[in-house]
Amino acid sequence: MKDQTQLRVVQAAGPIFADKGFDRATIREICTAAEANLASVNYHFGDKETLYLEAVRHAHALKMEQVPLSQWPSNTPPEEQLRFFIRAMLSRMLGTDELDWGTRLLMREMIEPTIACKSIVEDFIRPQLQLLLSILDEMVPQNISFHRKHQMAFSIVGQCLHYRVAREFVNLLIPEKERAEHFDRNHLVDHITEFSLAAIKNLPIPDSSEKKTS
Amino acid sequence: MKDQTQLRVVQAAGPIFADKGFDRATIREICTAAEANLASVNYHFGDKETLYLEAVRHAHALKMEQVPLSQWPSNTPPEEQLRFFIRAMLSRMLGTDELDWGTRLLMREMIEPTIACKSIVEDFIRPQLQLLLSILDEMVPQNISFHRKHQMAFSIVGQCLHYRVAREFVNLLIPEKERAEHFDRNHLVDHITEFSLAAIKNLPIPDSSEKKTS
DNA sequence: TGGCCTACCAAACAATTGTTTGATACTATT
DNA sequence: AATAGTATCAAACAATTGTTTGGTAGGCCA
The missing domain is CATH 1.10.357.10 (Tetracycline Repressor, domain 2)
Structure with a gap:
């Protein structure tokens, strides 16, 4: 089965969005960090904004389970x-x-x-x-x-x-x-x-x- | 004397930077609001970032005198x-x-x-x-x-x-x-x-x- | 008047960035 | 084996944006 690139992208997106904000964070940087192709964001999430939403929800879910x-x-x-x-x-x-x-x-x-x-x-x-x-x-x-x-x-x-x-x-x-x-x-x-x-x-x-x- | 476009730009920049943030705020929008030419920012301030700094200092000076x-x-x-x-x-x-x-x-x-x-x-x-x-x-x-x-x-x-x-x-x-x-x-x-x-x-x-x- | 400087302007430039495309490998199903 | 569907990729695309350029108008001074 594929290497879970969708998951890798969300995980990589979290910290990057966190410290650069929505605008300063670029899809290219995120994909590089996730070792995924540039197109994967639009393929898996549609656009940058829904990726952001998904990243926030992911972060939030993490916090919930660890605290x-x-x-x-x-x-x-x-x-x-x-x-x-x-x-x-x-x-x-x-x-x-x-x-x-x-x-x-x-x-x-x-x-x-x-x-x-x-x-x-x-x-x-x-x-x-x-x-x-x-x-x-x-x-x-x-x-x-x-x-x-x-x-x-x-x-x-x-x-x-x-x-x-x-x-x-x-x-x-x-x-x-x-x-x-x-x-x-x-x-x-x-x-x-x-x-x-x-x-x-x-x-x-x-x-x-x-x-x-x- | 010229129409004080430098001042108009700083004044227009404040509110725009405030509610859109540094990145979302565009020089074009600021200049339009200030009724100034697109090039005036770079002419009077050098670049976008120093305009931002000047806008913050301006806002700060205002607060000081009015409160x-x-x-x-x-x-x-x-x-x-x-x-x-x-x-x-x-x-x-x-x-x-x-x-x-x-x-x-x-x-x-x-x-x-x-x-x-x-x-x-x-x-x-x-x-x-x-x-x-x-x-x-x-x-x-x-x-x-x-x-x-x-x-x-x-x-x-x-x-x-x-x-x-x-x-x-x-x-x-x-x-x-x-x-x-x-x-x-x-x-x-x-x-x-x-x-x-x-x-x-x-x-x-x-x-x-x-x-x-x- | 003639040069010089400042302020301003329209247009072009160059870089970045989100998004799309068309092709390719791989998997699962029939 | 053939087919359909999914995931991935390199490359191109289109739009935006900060910045630069070349030129114009007008004031100021010699």
């Missing part, structure tokens, strides 16, 4: 669950540059959404959000509203996201030495966890009354 | 200063789509830094960070360390950044109605401010001892 959502004992206290969650999310985002092209693809979808965006959110993002919400559920009053729980969740996610999205800015803002010493993954997990826990536990709980909006 | 950093009475309590700061930052990020191309350019620089990145950080980002740090200074113990203050600042910035970077994801995750009602600018300012204040005021202050890192 299981939750895996802690069922009796883990919610505070520790949150720490685990944050650790996992930060790990995914700050992945060493070898194999984090999946995340890079995701970032691109964020600021320049394509058709792949919707399925990514439903299959990949939403389950994570649900998990985070269920952790929060054990720490906040039962009667808290939908949107407040979501706002808290986004506050936590945002803190993690920052170190990926604004990574280059952080590098320029924080001196090398300081960064190596206090902004590595472990310290960031600790900080974000404690910052968030302190916030969650001391947040005022006015749910029905409107708040001052200056 | 003054702080303007609150000197006796404003730090809690309210923080609220103002967050409001200003969110406003800049969620700007109505007409004139927020400056921010869009910034986003692109974040995830795909060019040579313009460094000067943007120094002239635009760092002053904002300094201002935020000075606000925090009035709310945290004096002896708190450099990196912990910066981590707090990043936690605040990250929460705001999230709603811009992951905007499309939020739109898909939160139903339209809910979003219009509880995720508009005013409500987000309130939430982020209170979340951050609760965190800041209740954060443990272990500065010398290492923390658990699971």
